[in-house]
Amino acid sequence: MAGQGIRRREVLRILGTAAAAAHFPGFSKWTFACGHVGNAALQIKPAMYHPQFFTLPEFGAIERLAEIIIPSDATPGAKEAGVAEFIDFMVSSDPEVQYSFRTGLAWLNAHSEDVNGKRFVQLTQEQQTSLLEPLGFKDKTRPGEETGRKFFRMMREYTVTGFYTSEIGYKELDNPALKFYAESPECPHHDDPEHAHVAQAHSG
Amino acid sequence: MTIRSMRMWRRPIPDKSRWSFVVGRSRWWLANPKTKLPVKLNDRTSDQGRTTNDASPLKTMPKQIYDVIVIGTGAGGGMAIKTLCEAGLKVCAINAGRRLDPEKDFRYHRMPWDMKFRGLDDPKRRSESFGYMDNEYTKAAWDHEIPFTVAPGTKWMWPRCNAVGGKTNFWGRSSARFGDIDLRAASRDGYDVDWPVTYEEISPFYTRVEKMIGVASTVQNRPSNPDGSYLPPFNFRCLDFILQAGCNKVGVPYLPDRCAQLTQPHEGHPACHFCGECTTGCDVGAFFSTPYFLLPKAEATKNLDLRTNALAKNVLVGENGHAAGVAYIDRKTKQEVEVYSRAVVVAASCIESARIMLNSKSRYWPNGIANSSGQLGRNLCDHLYGESARGYLPQLVGQPSFPDHVADSTIAWMPRWQNLKDPHEEKFIRGYSVYPDGGCEEFPWFANDLDGFGSLFKREIKRRYPSPVSFGIQAPSLRSDTNFMDLDPEVKDPYGIPVARLHFEWDENVLKMWEHSKHVCAEVLHAAGGVLEGSGQNPEIPGWSLHETGTCRMGNDPKNFVTNRFGQAHDVPNLYVCDASVFLNCTDKTTTISILAFSLRTSEHLIENFRRGEHKAA
Numbered sequence: 001m002a003g004q005g006i007r008r009r010e011v012l013r014i015l016g017t018a019a020a021a022a023h024f025p026g027f028s029k030w031t032f033a034c035g036h037v038g039n040a041a042l043q044i045k046p047a048m049y050h051p052q053f054f055t056l057p058e059f060g061a062i063e064r065l066a067e068i069i070i071p072s073d074a075t076p077g078a079k080e081a082g083v084a085e086f087i088d089f090m091v092s093s094d095p096e097v098q099y100s101f102r103t104g105l106a107w108l109n110a111h112s113e114d115v116n117g118k119r120f121v122q123l124t125q126e127q128q129t130s131l132l133e134p135l136g137f138k139d140k141t142r143p144g145e146e147t148g149r150k151f152f153r154m155m156r157e158y159t160v161t162g163f164y165t166s167e168i169g170y171k172e173l174d175n176p177a178l179k180f181y182a183e184s185p186e187c188p189h190h191d192d193p194e195h196a197h198v199a200q201a202h203s204g
Numbered sequence: 205m206t207i208r209s210m211r212m213w214r215r216p217i218p219d220k221s222r223w224s225f226v227v228g229r230s231r232w233w234l235a236n237p238k239t240k241l242p243v244k245l246n247d248r249t250s251d252q253g254r255t256t257n258d259a260s261p262l263k264t265m266p267k268q269i270y271d272v273i274v275i276g277t278g279a280g281g282g283m284a285i286k287t288l289c290e291a292g293l294k295v296c297a298i299n300a301g302r303r304l305d306p307e308k309d310f311r312y313h314r315m316p317w318d319m320k321f322r323g324l325d326d327p328k329r330r331s332e333s334f335g336y337m338d339n340e341y342t343k344a345a346w347d348h349e350i351p352f353t354v355a356p357g358t359k360w361m362w363p364r365c366n367a368v369g370g371k372t373n374f375w376g377r378s379s380a381r382f383g384d385i386d387l388r389a390a391s392r393d394g395y396d397v398d399w400p401v402t403y404e405e406i407s408p409f410y411t412r413v414e415k416m417i418g419v420a421s422t423v424q425n426r427p428s429n430p431d432g433s434y435l436p437p438f439n440f441r442c443l444d445f446i447l448q449a450g451c452n453k454v455g456v457p458y459l460p461d462r463c464a465q466l467t468q469p470h471e472g473h474p475a476c477h478f479c480g481e482c483t484t485g486c487d488v489g490a491f492f493s494t495p496y497f498l499l500p501k502a503e504a505t506k507n508l509d510l511r512t513n514a515l516a517k518n519v520l521v522g523e524n525g526h527a528a529g530v531a532y533i534d535r536k537t538k539q540e541v542e543v544y545s546r547a548v549v550v551a552a553s554c555i556e557s558a559r560i561m562l563n564s565k566s567r568y569w570p571n572g573i574a575n576s577s578g579q580l581g582r583n584l585c586d587h588l589y590g591e592s593a594r595g596y597l598p599q600l601v602g603q604p605s606f607p608d609h610v611a612d613s614t615i616a617w618m619p620r621w622q623n624l625k626d627p628h629e630e631k632f633i634r635g636y637s638v639y640p641d642g643g644c645e646e647f648p649w650f651a652n653d654l655d656g657f658g659s660l661f662k663r664e665i666k667r668r669y670p671s672p673v674s675f676g677i678q679a680p681s682l683r684s685d686t687n688f689m690d691l692d693p694e695v696k697d698p699y700g701i702p703v704a705r706l707h708f709e710w711d712e713n714v715l716k717m718w719e720h721s722k723h724v725c726a727e728v729l730h731a732a733g734g735v736l737e738g739s740g741q742n743p744e745i746p747g748w749s750l751h752e753t754g755t756c757r758m759g760n761d762p763k764n765f766v767t768n769r770f771g772q773a774h775d776v777p778n779l780y781v782c783d784a785s786v787f788l789n790c791t792d793k794t795t796t797i798s799i800l801a802f803s804l805r806t807s808e809h810l811i812e813n814f815r816r817g818e819h820k821a822a
Contacts, residue, residue: 069657077662086322094327129658136657160651160665165316165323172662173669176607176644177315181478184467185607186439193445194733195599 053092060121069159076168086162104151270296270545273530275516278370279796280783280803281551282494287807289502298514301366309344310487334363341484350697352704360706361747369495374483378614379419379464379797381410383430386791393627396683399788400760400769409801417492418470421462428620436467438615441608443643450732461617465491478610518564525568527779533699546819551782558755559704562691574773582688583754585681585790588714590743593725594674595736602667608643620792632716637792642673675725679717680790708746718743751795753787771806778819
């Protein structure tokens with residue numbers, strides 16, 4: 001395969017169509033997070049983020065939820081990709097979903113106080129995870145938690161969108177859109193058109 | 205719609221939000237009389253039957269008369285403009301929008317995180333959105349100012365790209381020729397009438413167009429699809445070989461599509477660099493669009509006067525009932541302007557062309573210019589689109605990512621295989637084609653259907669990333685008396701011009717194709733070792749494909765057809781139509797390359813008529 005692997009940004013520069021980065025609240029942190037690979041850069045904390053829509057306590061819960069849905073593990077997660085800031089920005093731009101987010105978060109805190117006597121962000125990580133499991137897994141669903149399930153599903157959609165449209169998310173998937181090719185890319189498995197043995201070869 | 209729709213780049217938006225545009229806009233407009241024009245226009249529609257020599261705003265100046273005015277700069281208009289200019293005719297081209305600046309307006313090479321809304325666009329605009337092609341990357345190009353209405357029971361989506369080049373800026377690039385199986389379909393199955401043009405006649409025009417634009421494919425010797433002259437095809441990806449093996453088992457063809465995307469440098473245009481998502485505009489011009497391929501050639505002749513932000517209002521009529529020019533609204537000054545010519549080419553896209561002609565009322569043409577047959581706006585056909593099947597290929601789960609999306613859905617296709625030997629072998633007549641699609645896309649849209657959260661969820665998204673596949677049907681509706689467009693008797697656009705009103709429903713035949721395709725595609729996916737996860741519950745709404753045809757159909761009988769076999773109006777010999785509105789139906793193939801071929805033929809006929817002295821100054 002003739003992948004030339006020029007980074008897309010390089011070609012962009014060559015073509016002279018440099019992208020003008022958008023300026024708007026919330027952008028600085030995620031470009032900050034995306035622009036530097038490795039954690040060293042992240043240690044220099046940018047100025048405190050001021051949410052555009054959520055209250056500070058609400059924003060704290062959004063941050064935790066995003067981090068639980070796409071955690072930082074062997075690879076960076078929602079935190080490094082600035083997903084909470086993305087969600088705050090999108091929700092602040094979208095009156096149609098603001099009510100759902102606000103009532104969803106209120107439901108989550110009320111539910112958390114019912115079960116554990118504390119607000120969601122005050123719980124331990126284990127408590128948070130076990131509170132969310134019935135909302136996030138189909139086979140753990142419990143009756144009476146429809147509002148919470150609906151909110152969690154929406155939160156998961158926003159988190160997935162925010163994460164996989166960030167540079168960190170692109171790298172997580174090794175998104176091929178990061179590269180250009182000199183020739184039409186071609187399947188390398190000529191001896192196995194049905195790809196019956198490719199999966200085994202890879203996992204073995 | 206939530207922001208789930210990164211899927212919105214490629215996928216349907218819910219009917220509700222889609223309709224709020226059409227319905228909401230007209231209602232809003234009707235309820236707000238203030239939104240009429242800030243500047244009052246001269247009401248020239250009532251100034252019927254005047255000659256071009258009076259009532260001219262240019263009365264005091266010497267009046268310029270062009271040889272030809274071309275309305276529209278898309279595939280049909282662009283080809284006409286280039287052909288006419290190169291023949292030495294003085295051409296005035298009228299385009300409803302502005303010129304795109306590739307450096308500013310083609311944002312494809314920006315990454316989502318460089319876009320304010322990650323390419324999703326402002327959620328507040330969602331009710332206006334035209335769906336997958338109308339996003340933050342391309343929003344500058346779509347016309348949101350001119351409303352349209354639908355008759356009760358009709359759903360219609362009508363995205364209009366008003367930028368110079370029209371929809372060729374973003375088109376899907378699939379470029380199969382029509383064959384005699386399409387042009388003479390009526391002789392085979394007895395429905396409707398044959399085209400007045402045979403494949404033998406149009407074939408040389410396809411060959412010339414293919415040379416101009418560059419089409420990548422292979423010679424396939426299929427009865428439904430005449431072969432042309434092609435650039436090297438796109439290479440098959442892993443998913444193509446897997447699905448092809450499935451198709452072989454089921455007995456369905458799986459072949460390289462005809463893709464107007466340059467696999468090698470061609471006629472001075474650079475080769476593709478395979479970055480994918482071409483439908484947001486290519487800023488190096490590695491696939492055909494009129495601003496890159498045709499308009500520069502026309503401008504080089506110095507015979508072209510291109511007027512932008514010029515919204516065509518009506519065709520002007522001279523003393524003898526012939527076309528004398530065009531009246532348009534200058535969208536910047538809000539003033540009406542008239543230009544004059546010896547011949548007029550209408551190529552504003554199927555519905556808009558008919559709207560302009562229906563709005564061209566005069567004492568000669570009380571029902572719209574060239575409409576003595578009453579067929580103007582009738583016979584509207586469209587491609588039914590829909591997701592016949594979707595699922596994933598377990599063989600590819602956990603594989604390294606692969607650049608599957610370098611040409612979107614136009615790398616491979618399943619060309620029509622139904623009703624080939626016998627026109628009645630299926631429960632429906634005619635036939636459809638299918639476009640397979642999948643692999644590593646710009647965004648893992650399948651993720652929202654996965655269960656759970658946390659590290660396992662994140663890992664599952666990565667594992668599944670190379671594996672999704674889907675099948676999209678492209679099926680032609682049949683001509684019917686109940687599918688048409690006319691002018692809304694009440695609603696006018698902000699310039700006071702009556703808007704188009706759509707009357708359309710899918711016919712039984714095309715819905716049978718839809719059901720058929722769901723069965724076959726599920727079978728193919730299963731035979732390929734894939735896992736079926738579902739299919740579109742309903743097909744997309746009409747208008748979604750952007751392949752509407754038929755409002756000015758061509759035919760030999762002036763009583764039943766608007767244009768003759770050359771796309772020249774029967775009633776008005778110096779009026780020509782150069783877009784898909786002259787097509788008799790939409791076949792199972794896409795329309796663009798055929799618009800180019802028929803426009804080339806019509807333009808040369810027009811030039812010949814000039815040489816013979818049939819068009820003279822009014």
